Amino acid sequence: MGKISAVLFDKDGTLFDFQRSWAGWALDLLTELSDGSPARRAALADALGFDLCAARFRPESPVVAGTTDDVVRLMLPYLPGWTGPALGAYLTEASAQAPMVPAVDLGPLLAGLAARGLALGVATNDAEAPALAQLEAAGVRRAFDFVAGFDSGHGAKPGPGQVLAFAEATGRRPAEVLMVGDSRFDLAAGRAAGASTAAVLTGTACAEELCDLAGVVLPDIGALPAYLDRLGAGAA
Structure with missing residues (x-):
């Protein structure tokens, strides 16, 4: 593993506790x-x-790592009178108002990571607009150098596009990025891009479901600073 100089977070289940949100x-x-x-x-x-x-949500729910388009396809057969575009727009607008519950106190954590000289980003399979609204509502939008949704032009996880775009946008090599997520899609995206990976347990998956794709399994993102200390990441 090379030196970590950037951290890319999944949103739901990582920055925000999935079930409580x-x-x-x-x-x-x-x-x-x-x-x-x-x-x-x-x-x-x-x-x-x-x-x-x-x-x-059940652990195997397709919503956990799916995109808004995926959710629309699942719901549409049971909603006569709705069209795909109308349902997608409705879900996007409604999700922007969802009351997100941070997995930990995000402000101090992100400030501490930035003080190490680490670039910070968010890669979500949610749409970009609600992601930005939720980060703004949580008071942490400005903590991130990069925010991408499935509709931002980089593809969706488990593809590597969002991770590669983050590395390019922040002037890092993919090997310098730590991808942090709660699902196999997050971790697979990181590995496909050549990034390091860390799993957290604030989604619906258990450690056994994630450990083969993760360099480490942490209880939540609050454990990141100690893990980065062990790696010598950033300037302490």
């Missing part, structure tokens, strides 16, 4: 879109891998 929002969304039909609500929940009884 999205489960309640998803339950309300399913109720609204089902238009009073319990059968439709159940069908939509099943398509999205959402457990209505527990009000939580």
